[in-house]
Amino acid sequence: MRLPDDLSGGAIALALSAVLAGCGAAGGGEHPAAGAGSPLAAQANGPAADFPLVLGDPFTIDGVEYVPTDTMSYDEVGYLAADGEAGAGVTAAHKTLPLPSYVEVTALETGRTVLVRVERRGPMSNTRLVALSSDALAQLEAGEGAPVRVRRVNPPEMQRADLRAGRAAPLRMDTPETLLGVLRRNLPREGSASLADGRRPPVRPGVQTSDQPAAPSLARVESGAGVPAPAPVEKAAEVYPLVPLERTASVQPAAVAAPAGAFVVQAAAFSSKANADRAAETLGGFVSKAGRFYRVRTGPYTTRGQAEAALAKVRAAGYSDARVSTAG
Structure with a gap:
């Protein structure tokens, strides 16, 4: 039996719609939908989402x-x-x-x-x-x-x-x-x-980047090298309170030595001075040498209560073995 033209066209369209709807319900298509709790959504937010690293052209x-x-x-x-x-x-x-x-x-x-x-x-x-x-x-x-x-x-x-x-x-x-x-x-x-090496990236011609002499790089300040001058030790002490290695405990500058009875927080001890300097920079502390180790400390603090408050922050930064001790 032959259907009328207008009716047969409508039936064909209805059948195609049903087929397409079935494909969508089965998750077909080029871009299947992913709910917030689906494995696909979890993968998009997982560690794999940080790779690969893209650089691109200059x-x-x-x-x-x-x-x-x-x-x-x-x-x-x-x-x-x-x-x-x-x-x-x-x-x-x-x-x-x-x-x-x-x-x-x-x-x-x-x-x-x-x-x-x-x-x-x-x-x-x-x-x-x-x-x-x-x-x-x-x-x-x-x-x-x-x-x-x-x-x-x-x-x-x-x-x-x-x-x-x-x-x-x-x-x-x-x-x-x-x-x-x-x-x-x-x-x-x-x-x-x-700050990594003291170099300044290029800027447009005619742009003044500073009206002062170049400041010491952060790496030099952290290591206590300071700026070349007749008295390099005093120069380093002005910009960062690290005790130079060549000094002994008996001749430490008064500005660095903790007052009697004060407290400090010892975060960690390193065999490498470079590692100790980096930790001291992160914590805002200082480095002192004890034998063949370099101790990273914060303070000094006048009361033990102040030291305990600082201890909580140091441990929160990842130094779980940090402790309070008397300065010296």
Whole structure:
């Protein structure tokens, strides 16, 4: 029996719709849907989401070339940009770091430090070092043009997962004022400056990066090398309270020695002075030599109560064996 033309056409369309609906219900198609609790959604937010690292080709901004590089020791000071077009999440845009990667951003005006995931290229300005999303700016409590330090880090997976999921990671320990002073001295008037090796990246012709002599690099300050001068030991003591190795305990400068009866927090002891210096920088403490070991300590504190409060922060930073002891 032959159906009328208009009726047969409608039947064919109805049959095709049923077939397509069945394919969709079976999860077919080029982009199958994935619910929030599905294995596909979990995989998108799992550790595999941090790989592979993407670098990309070199590019130029106003005559300055930037070459994306996988640099683990990246550490620079510069100025902040607001990335108003970024979506939700504590994220950042950077010109050369791998995508994705993780950095600590420190506001040099307050010492507040946050963990951020780098996901985009930018900011497209030679006067700005990093651009933060609205959520990242809110956590840092800083705005456009604020001076910052950007340091690449390797955070634990739990904190990576928070950032991948759009949640903020716990705040880092605030940077102490003694270290902030060193960082500000390395801050140029415009653009950015590397703390890893003291080099300054190129800036546009005619741009003045500083009206002062170059400050000592952070690496030299941490090691106590200071700036070459007739009295290098005194110069190093001015910028960072580390006791030079060549001095003995009996001739330590009075500014470094703890007052009698005071308390200190001993975070750890290292056989490598370089490792001790890095730990002291993170904690805002100082290094003292004991035999063949270098002790990392914070303080001194006038009362044991102050020392116990500092001990909690040191342990929260990962030094679970830290303890309070008397200075000396």
